[in-house]
């Protein structure tokens with residue numbers, strides 16, 4: 388058994404911010420299931436929102452966030468995050484974040500839903516620039532141990548230690564079981580404060596902009612440890628993800644529509660003007676719904692984005708990365724339309740936490756996309772998510788530093804009796820694909836009660852099968868992820884079935900209107 392003061396699960400912006408904000412005196416372990424760079428944070432393009440300009444104000448950033456959140460944001464949380472943003476950004480700049488500059492200040496860009504220029508960015512690859520700096524610093528910290536290729540399987544709780552029948556016992560988290568995916572050994576980690584910084588759950592859906600790591604692990608682990616989750620029905624879909632067999636998860640920026648690109652059906656006709664008077668310039672969720680409806684109505688796998696009417700020089704200079712990536716795949720975007728489909732992009736809901744990132748179970752924290760803080764409500768405002776990682780990473784660090792870790796308890800080793808290797812990878816792969824496809828078709832951009840019911844039924848069957856696998860076979864990375872994906876999918880479907888209205892990102896054909904009062908969907912484990 389290994390003992391640490393803090394166990395951080397994940398290596399995205401939330402995890403790195405926390406690791407660097409904890410005092411040097413604390414012994415910290417950071418585990419990440421692939422390489423440290425495998426995270427949504429590393430892939431983030433646009434930037435981070437904060438009030439930095441003299442023509443901007445906290446009130447305006449708060450208002451923009453509340454409008455995007457469709458009445459469901461927690462206003463006190465929004466204000467706290469918005470007001471904490473400039474200091475968090477200055478901290479990031481002190482760490483060495485290379486944001487684009489203009490004159491003697493920073494270049495601020497503007498994104499959909501923001502009434503002012505307030506996005507700090509490093510060209511069109513902000514996440515990579517920031518994470519390269521922070522991960523370098525994490526590696527240099529003497530008090531932090533970083534382990535790649537280590538996937539957390541489950542949290543170790545008092546209830547688990549006492550046996551499941553110990554009803555009524557308030558759960559306290561003591562550590563986690565972590566699989567070293569290279570050696571196949573499961574390690575027992577005891578920690579005063581375990582922190583879930585595991586990112587979102589885009590991989591629940593067939594099409595996603597997220598990296599392969601986004602399998603809802605933190606949400607599932609917290610739920611199994613007895614914590615509430617909230618607002619999981621709100622999944623943000625990005626309207627334009629490249630549709631190509633060899634390009635998983637490549638985002639085509641919305642700025643391309645901003646520069647005049649048109650959406651077309653395979654026969655060349657436009658469809659956006661029929662859906663919204665703003666046509667291609669309608670907000671992200673409206674465009675995603677329109678594309679989804681055309682694809683479903685016509686049985687299409689994709690539609691097309693056409694920017695060929697602009698001069699080639701303009702296209703190459705404005706969209707160098709997209710131009711280069713598409714060219715690698717044989718698509719010259721100066722002459723050809725880009726095949727696109729909407730894709731799951733951001734998980735607004737997650738583990739319910741307080742302003743310091745504390746989850747329900749004692750000693751457990753959840754920060755970043757895996758959490759539900761109340762900031763995003765029913766729809767996330769662009770560039771507020773990286774901000775949330777920063778603000779909550781710092782808040783959790785302060786809260787942890789102010790406490791004395793509980794004494795280490797002896798924790799039992801992982802039960803190695805399940806030594807049989809499952810030689811049924813094909814079954815795991817099949818279930819994985821089946822889940823992602825029906826979640827896309829039944830629980831995607833536009834929902835109906837009937838489709839949600841169907842999804843719920845299919846999930847029950849999958850759950851039984853996965854449960855049997857999990858109980859009987861040696862755990863593997865794929866099995867752990869599939870188990871978490873199925874549970875997260877179930878929580879998403881259950882949340883969606885409880886919302887009898889269309890609000891923000893949750894659109895239901897059976898409940899078209901808004902209820903008079905906006906309420907969180909909170910699920911409580913039995």
Ligand SMILES: Cc1cc2nc3c(=O)[nH]c(=O)nc-3n(C[C@H](O)[C@H](O)[C@H](O)COP(=O)(O)OP(=O)(O)OC[C@H]3O[C@@H](n4cnc5c(N)ncnc54)[C@H](O)[C@@H]3O)c2cc1C
Nearest residue numbers: 397398399400401420427428433434539586755756770773
């Ligand atoms: C393509 C793309 C572009 C985006 N652009 C922007 C943008 O411009 N601005 C913005 O604000 N937001 C953007 N977002 C959203 C933003 O990037 C994410 O919300 C944010 O990075 C989440 O950070 P995180 O630290 O919570 O999780 P992540 O960065 O996803 O990190 C999660 C980490 O946890 C690890 N992990 C997961 N499960 C386990 C486990 N069981 N055991 C061990 N490790 C585990 C993963 O491997 C990963 O390292 C974008 C997202 C994508 C996908």
